[in-house]
Amino acid sequence: MKHLLLFASLALAVSSTAEETRSITLKDLPLLFADDSGVASSSGVKRTVHPARTRPQPVLEGSVPQEGSRVYLTGSVYHGEATGLLSMWYAGHPDLPGGKKPKVAGFRGGKGNFVLYATSKDGITWERPALGLHEFQGSKANNIIYDFHSPSVLLDATDPDPARRYKMLGSLTGAYYSATSPDGLTWTGPKEPIVKSSDNITLTQDPRTGEYLAFLRKYPTIIRGYPRRTVWLARSKDFIAWSKPELVFAPDEQDDAWAAATTGQRTEVNNMSVFPHAAGFLGFPTIFRVTATDRPASELSHGQSGTDGTLDVQLITSVDGRQWQRTEKREPIIARGAAGGFDGGSIFGVCSTAVHVGDKTWVYYTGISTTHGAPMPPKRIAIGRAEWRRHGFVSLDAGPESARVETQPLRLSISQLVVNADAAGGELRVGLQEADGRPIAGFSLEECMPLNVDDMRWTPKWGSSATPPTDRPLRVVVAMKNSRLFSLSCAQPRP
The missing domain is CATH 2.60.120 (Jelly Rolls)
Structure with missing residues (x-):
């Protein structure tokens, strides 16, 4: 009898523990x-699914030397509830003669992008503080903080080390790297990369496990006979050692239904930002409908891509960040704007965080006025804001x-x-x-x-x-x- 009672008690404890594990x-x-x-x-x-409302004008566009004529946001925006101030980490691409990369002491160059910092009281008008951290073109009166391409910043309140309170991933030539900061402005990073591949990357954290999740491009992935942009996942428990990337999201046959296969047209996924919620994750992949590719360099102007087509943003979901499900009807949740507008040609990338202020939810994004592969000018690249009611996706x-x-x-x-x-x-x-x-x-x-x-x-x-x-x-x-x-x-x- 004692053995039966002990067994029953153990079974009850296991059942109770399992129930706690399954709860959200x-x-x-x-x-x-x-x-x-x-x-x-x-x-x-x-x-x-509720598509976003977007604004006809950008909230931030290139206007200072460190930004050049184009600014990008796969980075992050956070709202300081105590101060009411919003902080944005984004990327600029200085326009230098002959396409030269900017030179800054201690910076490694990469694709020639700067990580920049801006603040706002209302989320529309943004200030570029003169931080005095890095000298560019003879002055430190700028908002330059680092040198990654595709920077994505995580404010990590769970890390007991205050020097690692802010975490950032980004890419340099040939690899993705990490960096940490106590204040989001002064950054240090290891010399060794986390993954030997580079381009677009976003960072988030699993709220249930504390694990860091990096969603990155590992090009090319051959799918149905074509090399494609796709989304891969690398994971880390300590932000130091990272798992081998695994393919987690790619275009399927339905995504290619629009394309004329004989011309090489196809669908790719340019990048993907991921937002956690209490029971899983929302993904915001940029769906790239490629109409032309592998155009010879002799036909391209400086800074022009050899791949052309349009991009917009859809919504997908996941419980664990690995297995993703589509939301039907696969319509844009952030659609391209009016023809001729700053985002009328493509939505190139989405902020890696959502901002909840009062009764509104905002997601900032990179808008392109033309198709992906158009020359600059007329191509214009700026940052816009998508808006919903609070949690209203x-x-x-x-x-x-x-x-x-x-x-x-x-x-x-x-x-x-x-x-x-x-x-x-x-x-x-x-x-x-x-x-x-x-x-x-x-x-x-x-x-x-x-x-x-x-x-x-x-x-x-x-x-x-x-x-x-x-x-x-x-x-x-x-x-x-x-x-x-x-x-x-x-x-x-x-x-």
């Missing part, structure tokens, strides 16, 4: 509904019939569940259950006071006035009519 923590990141990674079951809802929508969404077990970090939903003209209620589906007294759907307006920070209230438990995982049940559900979070509600 709501802490700093919201639970989004771009896929079913956080959904246990649903009925009566449809998933809607995707919603689960209900019509006039009753609909229901039940989440996977969630572990709330604070006793304050926040719902982002539009129930104007409809109704939405929230109930809570134990992780195994048993009801929790006082938190039923019927006891929930309904939401009947559009509210991005709605805090459900129940008749019992009790607050949600935080000592164990629980399931959130949402009952909806004529409403849209965007996200769940434990972010502090409005004052």
Whole structure:
């Protein structure tokens, strides 16, 4: 009997541990509904992808010598909630006679790009502080901080070493490299590369494991007979040793349906930025429809690419960063702008972070006024801003019939569940259950006071006035009519 009781106790402990492992923590990141990674079951809802609103004019374009006539953003933008100031890490490409690379003491050159730093109070007007760190053209009164191509910066609050609080990946000639910084301005990096390949790269972190994820181009990848740009993943637990890159996202046959195979037309993936959420990741790949390639150098002007075509941005999803699923109808979530506009030809790359300010979510991007392979001029490359309602990339929508969404077990970090939903003209209620589906007294759907307006920070209230438990995982049940559900979070509600 003692053995049976011991076995039962062990089984219960293992079961409890497994339940904790399967639960999703709501802490700093919201639970989004771009896929079913956080959904246990649903009925009566449809998933809607919401394309961004973009501005007709760029928020930043080349205007100083260290930027040249083109600026790029695969880098990062962060919002300092305490100061209200936004910080941007981006790249400029100085225009020097004969295409010479800029010379700066201690810099290695690479593709001739500078990593630059700018700040803004409103996210539209950007200031270039005179940092005094590196001399260029006889002056240190500039915003130059490093020399990577395709810089991507991560603000890592989890690293106990303050000297490594900021982390950056980028490329130089032939390889990708890393660098660290205590303040995001003064950087040091190892001499040895992390991967022997180079071009575009973005950096993020898995919030569940703390692992660093680098999404990079490893060209060429031969797919269906053609060399293509594709997305590869390298991983690191300490930002020092990196795994061998593995192919994680490439164009499929449906992506090539538009192309005339006899002419060599095809689809490629130029680069991809990745944003974590509570149950997985959103990917923003730039889909490159190649109309011409391998044009001889004799036909190209200085700085012109031998590959031509248009690019826009789609949305894909993943639970682990390795296996990715498409969102249908494969339409752009950031589309090209009007013909003749700064982004009318291509969306070349997307910021490696999303910015959430008030009731808005912003994603900054690189816009090109022409196709990828056009000469400069007339090609113009500048930075624009895509805009959504807060966490508004995707919603689960209900019509006039009753609909229901039940989440996977969630572990709330604070006793304050926040719902982002539009129930104007409809109704939405929230109930809570134990992780195994048993009801929790006082938190039923019927006891929930309904939401009947559009509210991005709605805090459900129940008749019992009790607050949600935080000592164990629980399931959130949402009952909806004529409403849209965007996200769940434990972010502090409005004052």
